[in-house]
Amino acid sequence: xxxxxxxxxxxxxxxxxxxxxxxxxxxxxxxxxxxxxxxxxxxxxxxxxxxxxxxxxxxxxxxxxxxxxxxxxxxxxxxxxxxxxxxxxxxxxxxxxxxxxxxxxxxxxxxxxxxxxxxxxxxxxxxxxxxxxxxxxxxxxxxxxxxxxxxxxxxxxxxxxxxxxxxxxxxxxxxxxxxxxxxxxxxxxxxxxxxxxxxxxxxxxxxxxxxxxxxxxxxxxxxxxxxxxxxxxxxxxxxxxxxxxxxxxxxxxxxxxxxxxxxxxxxxxxxxxxxxxxxxxxxxxxxxxxxxxxxxxxxxxxxxxxxxxxxxxxxxxxxxxx
Amino acid sequence: xxxxxxxxxxxxxxxxxxxxxxxxxxxxxxxxxxxxxxxxxxxxxxxxxxxxxxxxxxxxxxxxxxxxxxxxxxxxxxxxxxxxxxxxxxxxxxxxxxxxxxxxxxxxxxxxxxxxxxxxxxxxxxxxxxxxxxxxxxxxxxxxxxxxxxxxxxxxxxxxxxxxxxxxxxxxxxxxxxxxxxxxxxxxxxxxxxxxxxxxxxxxxxxxxxxxxxxxxxxxxxxxxxxxxxxxxxxxxxxxxxxxxxxxxxxxxxxxxxxxxxxxxxxxxxxxxxxxxxxxxxxxxxxxxxxxxxxxxxxxxxxxxxxxxxxxxxxxxxxxxxxxxxxx
Numbered sequence: 001x002x003x004x005x006x007x008x009x010x011x012x013x014x015x016x017x018x019x020x021x022x023x024x025x026x027x028x029x030x031x032x033x034x035x036x037x038x039x040x041x042x043x044x045x046x047x048x049x050x051x052x053x054x055x056x057x058x059x060x061x062x063x064x065x066x067x068x069x070x071x072x073x074x075x076x077x078x079x080x081x082x083x084x085x086x087x088x089x090x091x092x093x094x095x096x097x098x099x100x101x102x103x104x105x106x107x108x109x110x111x112x113x114x115x116x117x118x119x120x121x122x123x124x125x126x127x128x129x130x131x132x133x134x135x136x137x138x139x140x141x142x143x144x145x146x147x148x149x150x151x152x153x154x155x156x157x158x159x160x161x162x163x164x165x166x167x168x169x170x171x172x173x174x175x176x177x178x179x180x181x182x183x184x185x186x187x188x189x190x191x192x193x194x195x196x197x198x199x200x201x202x203x204x205x206x207x208x209x210x211x212x213x214x215x216x217x218x219x220x221x222x223x224x225x226x227x228x229x230x231x232x233x234x235x236x237x238x239x240x241x242x243x244x245x246x247x248x249x250x251x252x253x254x255x256x257x258x259x260x261x262x263x264x265x266x267x268x269x270x271x272x273x274x275x276x277x278x279x280x281x282x283x284x285x286x287x288x289x290x291x292x293x294x295x296x297x298x299x300x301x302x303x304x305x306x307x308x309x310x311x312x313x314x315x316x317x318x319x320x321x322x
Numbered sequence: 323x324x325x326x327x328x329x330x331x332x333x334x335x336x337x338x339x340x341x342x343x344x345x346x347x348x349x350x351x352x353x354x355x356x357x358x359x360x361x362x363x364x365x366x367x368x369x370x371x372x373x374x375x376x377x378x379x380x381x382x383x384x385x386x387x388x389x390x391x392x393x394x395x396x397x398x399x400x401x402x403x404x405x406x407x408x409x410x411x412x413x414x415x416x417x418x419x420x421x422x423x424x425x426x427x428x429x430x431x432x433x434x435x436x437x438x439x440x441x442x443x444x445x446x447x448x449x450x451x452x453x454x455x456x457x458x459x460x461x462x463x464x465x466x467x468x469x470x471x472x473x474x475x476x477x478x479x480x481x482x483x484x485x486x487x488x489x490x491x492x493x494x495x496x497x498x499x500x501x502x503x504x505x506x507x508x509x510x511x512x513x514x515x516x517x518x519x520x521x522x523x524x525x526x527x528x529x530x531x532x533x534x535x536x537x538x539x540x541x542x543x544x545x546x547x548x549x550x551x552x553x554x555x556x557x558x559x560x561x562x563x564x565x566x567x568x569x570x571x572x573x574x575x576x577x578x579x580x581x582x583x584x585x586x587x588x589x590x591x592x593x594x595x596x597x598x599x600x601x602x603x604x605x606x607x608x609x610x611x612x613x614x615x616x617x618x619x620x621x622x623x624x625x626x627x628x629x630x631x632x633x634x635x636x637x638x639x640x641x642x643x644x645x646x647x648x649x650x
Contacts, residue, residue, distance in 0.1 A: 005400055008453050094399070096455035098518060102397040119396030119522055208637030214629045215616055223620055230619055237615060239607035242600050257616070261479045261604035265613050268480030286614055300630050306621035 004110060005033040005118055007103050011044055011054070012076060012089035024076065024091045031090055033110055040114045042079070044090070054088065058111060065108040073097075077104060207297040211270035214300065217258035224250040224257070273299055330412040330470060331477040335377055335498055337557055338598030339476050339605065340419050346472045348441025349423055351431075353563065355594075357556040360537045367587060369530055371560045372438075373422035373504035376540055377415075378554035392542070393512060393521040398456055401520070403506050404448065406459035408515030413464060416473045418500035420463060421513040422559050424448060425506045435565030443468065460515065476602065479609040503540065504559075505532040510539065563591045 009031040280290030292302030340354035398405035404424035429438040526532035
């Protein structure tokens, strides 16, 4: 004996012997179908007592299983025999109704053919996501409908107009309504910013140098090789679990400081400085002027300023030696 | 665009991150590796493989329709497939890993370190979610503080939340889409958290035979995209390698001619695990103080001006290249 289908479902009972009304019973149960000695068994099992009730043996084609259209929730289904006037009502108790159609199709297909494999029959209506139906306004050219950076697989293919023409979308979205629009505007904003930056932006504030290029792995290696004494001050800043020797040398640290995670951290600092800056207090703690927190340019200039003119050439380990 | 409102940060899709993530969630006996090739000799050294995770992104974002897949959508509950939908941002990698491992059956072993099991946390989650729909399972996962914490722990190195629009390269990384392929009850499924249901592909034999069919399925999917429009990467979820290799090397019945190869594999696994540990330690630590210290040292030692000059030249070059591209 093998269970082919088991789906959380409750029963519905007629209000009275010949009432046209049926009411769902709250008791939790399972609607199950099994094949036993080539005979299809269908039963309802209480999930409270575990006991099987309403066991039926159904011959192929003898009964159908269909949704009851009168129930606005769409979850009530009827098992109807063609050979008699027996009728049984069930309501699906799964947490969401998303899979109800599939269950209905499978149960019904099994009733017609016990060798049917659940999940293989086509669904009656193609499962179009609701959003596409609700969206009546024309799709925005070039702006794929994504609510976040991960692509949604059902995003309708954008119409094949010039994909760069985002500016045109502002008119399309002007009368707009839903959350996607915010994204479109954000994209447009980002694009305008890029264009603005490409045309020089604020000029003096815009900095061509990226921090990841300034503190590149090559420059980090170079720094440590020429100043091996830095190792002792850098080590306490690093996390445990790096399998470092107790007094790591610059040779031990270089592979760690040039790991991609550092490049990411430097990139995020670059990003923070470009998009709003960092608190001046933070810069002061670092021994930099407060203006260093306002932009990448300010930050770099602050760093250059750390090298006092008189310290040139002898700035390494010996300070204030006179 | 500040902190993601979901509270889930972006994490790298690195095999070592996945391996540690599973370990932190209590999973035993599994590891995740890059799969550079699907040819039989590569697969042979990695077996047993329990699931594949296919990561891909469309190079041309405008062509993303996701209809490159074949197969039939089926109800997960009726087919005994554990399947959660992705309900929040930035969780797709973790979700794909969970969709995969929740369907991997526990495999007891008398050899230490070779038992495959989900562990109490995920076992509980599975019991708790029994009979629930995929959407609900997605919500349960995304509201689990522990899973979120573990997931987020891998992105501590950069305390500023990354704004993808400011980082063209970053944005591309984020656009990866994760799909798990694995056999459940003798059928190959495709589990894509952004689709409503699992996709049933074909019935498969017991053992490793499913990999051949999965390879065909993935290759034909890749083939549906125009050449060059798809970037992808493949990860595999496999049994932990080090305990098995150690046991085989200690076993006197292991033939001598195999020992060299096994020793090589063990060395490779150890190096990889060690590098992974270092990288994960860095991912889980705020690296900014070190970054600031390095910048300051560069400044104090008088190396800054030259480095800035070079970086500016590089930046200008990049800008010009972009301008040319933009005019195309």
